[in-house]
Amino acid sequence: AQTVTQSQPEMSVQEAETVTLSCTYDTSESDYYLFWYKQPPSRQMILVIRQEAYKQQNATENRFSVNFQKAAKSFSLKISDSQLGDAAMYFCAYRNLNRDDKIIFGKGTRLHILP
Amino acid sequence: SQTIHQWPATLVQPVGSPLSLECTVEGTSNPNLYWYRQAAGRGLQLLFYSVGIGQISSEVPQNLSASRPQDRQFILSSKKLLLSDSGFYLCAWKGVPWGIGNTEAFFGQGTRLTVV
Numbered sequence: 001a002q003t004v005t006q007s008q009p010e011m012s013v014q015e016a017e018t019v020t021l022s023c024t025y026d027t028s029e030s031d032y033y034l035f036w037y038k039q040p041p042s043r044q045m046i047l048v049i050r051q052e053a054y055k056q057q058n059a060t061e062n063r064f065s066v067n068f069q070k071a072a073k074s075f076s077l078k079i080s081d082s083q084l085g086d087a088a089m090y091f092c093a094y095r096n097l098n099r100d101d102k103i104i105f106g107k108g109t110r111l112h113i114l115p
Numbered sequence: 116s117q118t119i120h121q122w123p124a125t126l127v128q129p130v131g132s133p134l135s136l137e138c139t140v141e142g143t144s145n146p147n148l149y150w151y152r153q154a155a156g157r158g159l160q161l162l163f164y165s166v167g168i169g170q171i172s173s174e175v176p177q178n179l180s181a182s183r184p185q186d187r188q189f190i191l192s193s194k195k196l197l198l199s200d201s202g203f204y205l206c207a208w209k210g211v212p213w214g215i216g217n218t219e220a221f222f223g224q225g226t227r228l229t230v231v
Binding site: 006009033035043044045047050091093095100101102103104105106107108 | 147149151156157158159160161164166172174203205207209218219220222224225
C-alpha cells in the first residue's frame with residue numbers, strides 16, 4: 001500500500017527567509033502524481049504545486065519549488081522569500097494512476113512565519 | 116466552471132445519533148469523489164472514494180458509511196455516532212482522465228463535526 005510520510009510536525013521560518021518541508025512516500029508504481037497542498041486557518045485546501053513522476057524536471061510555481069528525487073522517493077517543498085501569508089498547514093499527497101485513483105495524504109507540517 | 120458544495124459547515128451531535136453529510140459537485144460529469152477526515156495529529160485520512168454511481172471503496176473500517184446515489188452526489192453517513200467520530204470532514208472531487216480537473220483533487224469547505 002502506498003504511504004506518505006511528513007516527518008516534521010511543525011516548522012518555523014523568519015519572514016523573507018527560505019524553508020524546506022520534507023516528504024517521503026512509498027510506492028511500487030513507476031508513474032504517479034505528487035502534490036503539495038496548503039491549508040490556511042480558513043481550512044480551505046489549496047493546491048500549491050504538482051509533480052508528475054515521469055518528468056525529471058522539478059516543478060516550480062513562483063516562490064514555491066520542489067526537489068523530486070524519484071529513486072529516493074522524496075518530494076520536498078521549498079518556499080523562498082517566506083511571507084506571513086504562507087503560514088499554514090502543508091500536506092504532501094500522492095496519487096496513483098490506477099483505476100481506483102486514490103489520493104493519499106501525509107500528516108502535515110504546520111509552518112509558522114516569524115515576523 | 117466546476118464547484119463543490121459541502122454542508123453543513125458545522126454540526127454538533129450527541130453520541131448515538133445518526134449522521135448525514137452531503138457533498139455535491141457542479142460543472143463536471145462522472146467525477147471521482149472522496150471523503151477525508153482530519154483529526155488532530157492524524158493528518159488527512161482517506162475514508163471513502165468512489166469512481167462511479169453506487170461504487171464505493173472503504174479505506175478505514177469504522178461505523179461510517181458512504182453512498183453515491185447520483186453521479187455528482189456523495190453522502191457520508193452513520194447510524195450511531197461515537198465520540199471518536201469528531202473531526203473535520205472534507206469532500207473532494209477529481210475529474211476523469213480525459214476531462215477537466217483530471218490531475219489533482221478539489222476540496223469543499225469542510226464540515227466540523229463535534230460529537231458530544
